[in-house]
Amino acid sequence: MKKILLLFIIVFTINVSYSQRGPRGRVKALKIAYITEQLDLSSKEAQQFWPIYNEHEDTMESLKRKERKSVRALKETNGFENLNEKEAEDFLNNYLLAEEEKFIARKKLITDLRQIIPHKKILKLVKAEMDFNKRLLKQLRDRRQGN
Template sequence: MNPFAAFFSIIAAPRRLALAGALLLAAGGHAQAQGPRQQLRAARAERLSQLDNARIAFFTSRLSLTQDQAQRFWPVYNEFITRRRALNRASRSLKREQIEGLTDQQIRENLTQTYATRQQELNLEKEYFDKFQKVLSLRQVAQLLAAERDFTKEVIKRVAGTPAMGAPE
């Protein structure tokens, strides 16, 4: 079964549905007491939590992680993701600058910083390739790279509303 489908079917189980409904009602009353900005943060945090849970189910299934491997893998992977996100934020902030108002020297510095950030991303991936091999087999490390791409594609499909992988069309 598709890990996304499994994840979402667990949520839809009757007992959990009743619990989720009760939690939503309780959260709804609390959300009304919060300001709009706090509500947006809470909603974003909830979506990220759901996404993380789906990622865990997807990767655990795709990599066929044993319980021991999973306990050792997830802290390393979460550390990797945190560091990669920081580099991505830095890279995005460089790309947002409008070049019309910059001098040639500033453009050169911006591009140099962009290349340096991309090199840091590559160095990070190489560093964690070594760390992942201490927890996973080489085959599982290769499957991890494919699972990351496939998970991203699946999330984009779901956000766009297209049929999920393996789902009947």
């Protein structure tokens, strides 16, 4: 019964996410479904897992937006060729800071998850995320080649 209830909640979340956010919402919904399937969380684990994981995803999305903004600014100046040495140093320092922030966010996620799910499930999460990203990239590549 608990599994059926959990599945219903996931399907409902996917439908709401799918309808509200277009392609990004669809990808997020598919990722949620894939991770749920791979981790096989109990209802208690799921109740504690998803708020932590969603907070992490929001943090990572914010960091990615900041990174894209920085890259767009660089492209507007026609890339690296037009940077002086000080501007290149600043860009490189910002890049390293962004990578460090991503590492800290990832470390926080794992530390928080250690309190609620077994270590094996955390490893399954890491693998599930990698597998999902590979599948997504493959589908995008296949679509581009098909068009």
